[in-house]
Amino acid sequence: MTLEILTADILTPLRHGFFTRKGGASSGVFAGLNCGQGSSDLSEVVAINRSRVAGAMGVEPEALVSVRQTHSADVAVAPFDDRPEADAIVTATPGLVLTILTADCQPVLFADVEAGVIGAAHAGWRGALDGVLEATLEAMESLGAQRENTAAVIGPTISQRAYEVGPEFLDAFLAEDPAYSRFFAGGEGDRMLFDLPAFGLHRLREAGIGQAQWTRHCTYSDPDRFYSYRRTTHAGEADYGRLISTIRL
Known part of the structure; x- marks a missing residue:
């Protein structure tokens, strides 16, 4: 089966992609x-998968740059020697492929094409609320980008x-800003339904980004194409795969 790679016009002409599980x-x-190198899948099989991604991005596997994601607002500037703990990566170095792993959280790819600066972020609810x-x-601005010239795309989430x-989840958001109530809809009983991609787009636009959009793919609702931590939990499965999202100069 061939790879399926979702792309966005506002990130062209840069090579990038939100890879599905296909x-x-x-x-x-x-x-x-x-x-997911941190999953319980066979390491040699994960290496094969990552090699296929590298091939699709036109590089050797060693050019795939990743961090140890911790749901933080920390950003690493590539290249770096040891894989740091962070939830976003930026670079102005051609040939490096920034990669983010997700399984319900938002993968966000950034680019200021004119400045030659790119970024990739893992933005779950905690990271997005904390400012990742x-x-x-x-x-990216520290490397020469201008946010008004920067485009960002939220991938499958x-x-x-x-x-x-x-x-208690709602309370955490209202404590930050009571206006965040608009990202919640009523559910059953005391449950609420949270709009993570709408919140991500709001934070990007409030920050003054030039363009921002969501691909409108739901990870939970499409098991044939996407891994989902929450779907796996509901099904009582032992572990779950991780989707990869990539961008390079």
Whole structure:
């Protein structure tokens, strides 16, 4: 099966992609293109999957740059020697492929084509609330980018209809800004439904970015194409695959 790579016009002409799970070598609950080195999948199979991604991006696997994601607002500037703990990466170095792994959280790819600066962020609810998207823009600016010339695309992520949360989750957002109530809809009982991609777009636009959009793919609702942590949890499965999103100069 061939790889399926979702792209966005506002990131062209840069080579980039939100890879689905199609076209991979993994099997079982990981069936497809599992690129999660931290999963319990066979390491040699994950390496095959990552090699296929590298080939699609026109580089050797060693050019795939990643960080140890921790749901923080920390940003790393590539190249770096040891893989740091961070949830976003920026670079102005041609030939490096920035990569982010997700399985419901937002993968966000950034580019200021004119300045030759790119970024990639892992933005779950905690990272987005703590400012990882704004921190990515600031780090890109330190390399010469201008946020008004920067485009960002949110890739496949969990949509509002599948993201049920409790009252303590809502309280965390209202404590930051009562206006954030608009990103929540009523669910059953005391449950609420949270619109993560709408929140991500709001934070990007409030930060003054030039263009921002979501690909409108829900990870939870399309098991044939996407891995989902929440869907795996609901199904009682032991582990889950990780989707990879990439961009290069």
